[in-house]
Amino acid sequence: MPQWPWLHPASAAARRATPSVFRRRRCSSVCASAHSNHAREQEDEKSLVVVGGGAAGVYASIRAKTLAPHLNVVVIEKGKFLSKVRISGGGRCNVTNGHHLEPSGLARNYPRGHKELRGSFFNTHGPRDTMRWFSDHGVELKTEDDGRVFPVTDNSASVVDCLLNEARRLGVSLQAGKSVSSASVNNDGKFVLKVEKRTVDFVDYLNANYVLVATGSSQQGYSFAAQHGHTVIPPVPSLFTFKIADKRLADLSGVTFTKVKAKLMLDSIQKKAPELTQTGPLLVTHWGLSGPVVLRLSAWGARELYQDKYQAKLMIDFIPDIHIEDVKRIIFQHKDKHAKNKVNNSFPTEFGLVKRFWRFLLEQESLDGDMHWATVPKNHLNAIALRLKQWMFEVVGKGQFKDEFVTAGGVPLSEISLSTMESKQQPNLFFAGEVLNVDGVTGGFNFQNAWTGGYIAGTSIGTLASSSNLERHACLQLEAS
Known part of the structure; x- marks a missing residue:
C-alpha cells in the first residue's frame, strides 16, 4: 500500500493570526451566566464542513441543512x-438505475461493496427515493x-441546477476553487x-x-482519512475499455452487437468467477472493444487486471441465444440453399450480423468473399x-472511459458505520461516495451510491446537530429560570 502523505495540523499561532470561521463552544452541563443568551447562541451554533462538492457532498449538505436549519x-x-x-451519461446524467x-x-x-451493501444501506435511501x-x-x-x-430534458444541467439551487436556497455556503490542505482536532474535539x-495566496x-x-x-480525501486513523486500499482504475491486439478490428470500428456473452480470463484468477462472465451490448472501436458488457x-476484474498489467484473454459468444449445434445447422442449410451465391453477398440472417462483420469473419478463415457457397469446405x-x-481476443491494455473516471479502492x-456513515476511528467524521472502497458497474449505480451515502451522512449529521440544539435551548431555559 502506498504511504499517503500525512496532513500536518495547523499551529495554534497560525490559528490566532488568521480569522477563524465557526469558532464555537459547547454549552456545558452547568450553564455559565457570564455571557448573554445571544452570545452563547452564536458560540454554540453547530457547523459542518463538507470536503468535496460532488454528488455525495452536495446531496449530504442539502439533507443536513434540511434537518437542521440552524446548522452552518x-x-x-x-x-x-x-x-x-x-x-455523466454523455452529458445527460445517468441519475440512477430503475x-x-x-x-x-x-x-x-x-x-x-456488494456484500456490505446488502443490508439496510439502500433500504434507507434507494433508487425510488432518489x-x-x-x-x-x-x-x-x-x-x-x-x-x-435520465432527466427528460436529456441534459445534466437539469440535475446540476436543481442540486445547487436547493443548496443555495437552504443557505449552504458553496465555495469552489479551494481545497483543504491540512486538518486536526483541537482540545474541544x-x-x-x-x-x-x-x-491566489489565500489561507x-x-x-x-x-x-x-x-x-x-482525489488523494486529498485519502490523506484526510489516513491522518485520522484510517487505512486506504490503493485505488486502481475501474470502468474502462479494452485494447485488443488484433489491429484488423479497426475495420469494424463503430459496429455494435446488441447482445453478446463475454468471459474474461485472467492469470491471477484460476478459480471460476461468475462475475467475470457478462452478457450485454458490445461496441467495436478503432482501438478495441467497449460497450456495457466490457465496462x-x-x-x-479491476484489481486483477491491474495486477496482470491489463493482459488477459476475452472470449466472446456473438450469438449467445443460439446453441453451437444450431449454428452449424443454420450455416449448412444456408450453404445448400445459396450454393450458387457468393459468400460475401449472402449469409445467414438468423444470426443478426451486419455485412461488415460477416466479411471480417470470412477473412479470419482466409476465405475469398467471391467464392461460391458450394465450394466452401x-x-x-x-x-x-x-x-x-x-x-x-487478446487484451493488451486499457482505454479510459471518456472522462467518467471511476476507481476501485479507498477507505474500507x-x-x-454504514448506518450513519460515521468513522469508527474518529467521532463526528463522516465519509460518503467514491472515497470509500465502493464502486458500481455502469448504469447509474455509482451515482446511487453517492445519493444513498450522502443522504445517510446528512441525516446523521443533521440529527446530531438538531439534538445538540435542543440540549442548548434546554440549557438556556434552565439558566433563565
Missing part, C-alpha cells in the same frame, strides 16, 4: 461543483429500456481545517463540529460456427 454548512470544492454529474430497486439485487451491481426526491424538486425523470434513469485557494481556517469527506477518488467486466464452415460462439467499509 460549508462545502469546499477544489474544482467545479458537480463536475462528474455534468459529464430496474434494480430491491436492496439485495441492487447490491449485486457493486464489485466492491427518483422521488428529484421529481419533488422539479426534475422530471425517465427510465430507458436498459434501466438507466472540534476539527480545524486549513483551507487554501488555488489561484483560512475553519472550525467545524462535523466533517464529511466526499472527495471521490462491467472491467469493473469486476465443410471444415471452414465448422470453424466459422465455432468462432461465432467462442472467439478469443469495515472502518465506517
Whole structure:
C-alpha cells in the first residue's frame, strides 16, 4: 500500500493570526451566566464542513441543512461543483438505475461493496427515493429500456441546477476553487481545517463540529482519512475499455452487437468467477472493444487486471441465444440453399450480423468473399460456427472511459458505520461516495451510491446537530429560570 502523505495540523499561532470561521463552544452541563443568551447562541451554533462538492457532498449538505436549519454548512470544492454529474451519461446524467430497486439485487451491481451493501444501506435511501426526491424538486425523470434513469430534458444541467439551487436556497455556503490542505482536532474535539485557494495566496481556517469527506477518488480525501486513523486500499482504475491486439478490428470500428456473452480470463484468477462472465451490448472501436458488457467486466476484474498489467484473454459468444449445434445447422442449410451465391453477398440472417462483420469473419478463415457457397469446405464452415460462439481476443491494455473516471479502492467499509456513515476511528467524521472502497458497474449505480451515502451522512449529521440544539435551548431555559 502506498504511504499517503500525512496532513500536518495547523499551529495554534497560525490559528490566532488568521480569522477563524465557526469558532464555537459547547454549552456545558452547568450553564455559565457570564455571557448573554445571544452570545452563547452564536458560540454554540453547530457547523459542518463538507470536503468535496460532488454528488455525495452536495446531496449530504442539502439533507443536513434540511434537518437542521440552524446548522452552518460549508462545502469546499477544489474544482467545479458537480463536475462528474455534468459529464455523466454523455452529458445527460445517468441519475440512477430503475430496474434494480430491491436492496439485495441492487447490491449485486457493486464489485466492491456488494456484500456490505446488502443490508439496510439502500433500504434507507434507494433508487425510488432518489427518483422521488428529484421529481419533488422539479426534475422530471425517465427510465430507458436498459434501466438507466435520465432527466427528460436529456441534459445534466437539469440535475446540476436543481442540486445547487436547493443548496443555495437552504443557505449552504458553496465555495469552489479551494481545497483543504491540512486538518486536526483541537482540545474541544472540534476539527480545524486549513483551507487554501488555488489561484491566489489565500489561507483560512475553519472550525467545524462535523466533517464529511466526499472527495471521490482525489488523494486529498485519502490523506484526510489516513491522518485520522484510517487505512486506504490503493485505488486502481475501474470502468474502462479494452485494447485488443488484433489491429484488423479497426475495420469494424463503430459496429455494435446488441447482445453478446463475454468471459474474461485472467492469470491471477484460476478459480471460476461468475462475475467475470457478462452478457450485454458490445461496441467495436478503432482501438478495441467497449460497450456495457466490457465496462462491467472491467469493473469486476479491476484489481486483477491491474495486477496482470491489463493482459488477459476475452472470449466472446456473438450469438449467445443460439446453441453451437444450431449454428452449424443454420450455416449448412444456408450453404445448400445459396450454393450458387457468393459468400460475401449472402449469409445467414438468423444470426443478426451486419455485412461488415460477416466479411471480417470470412477473412479470419482466409476465405475469398467471391467464392461460391458450394465450394466452401465443410471444415471452414465448422470453424466459422465455432468462432461465432467462442472467439478469443487478446487484451493488451486499457482505454479510459471518456472522462467518467471511476476507481476501485479507498477507505474500507469495515472502518465506517454504514448506518450513519460515521468513522469508527474518529467521532463526528463522516465519509460518503467514491472515497470509500465502493464502486458500481455502469448504469447509474455509482451515482446511487453517492445519493444513498450522502443522504445517510446528512441525516446523521443533521440529527446530531438538531439534538445538540435542543440540549442548548434546554440549557438556556434552565439558566433563565
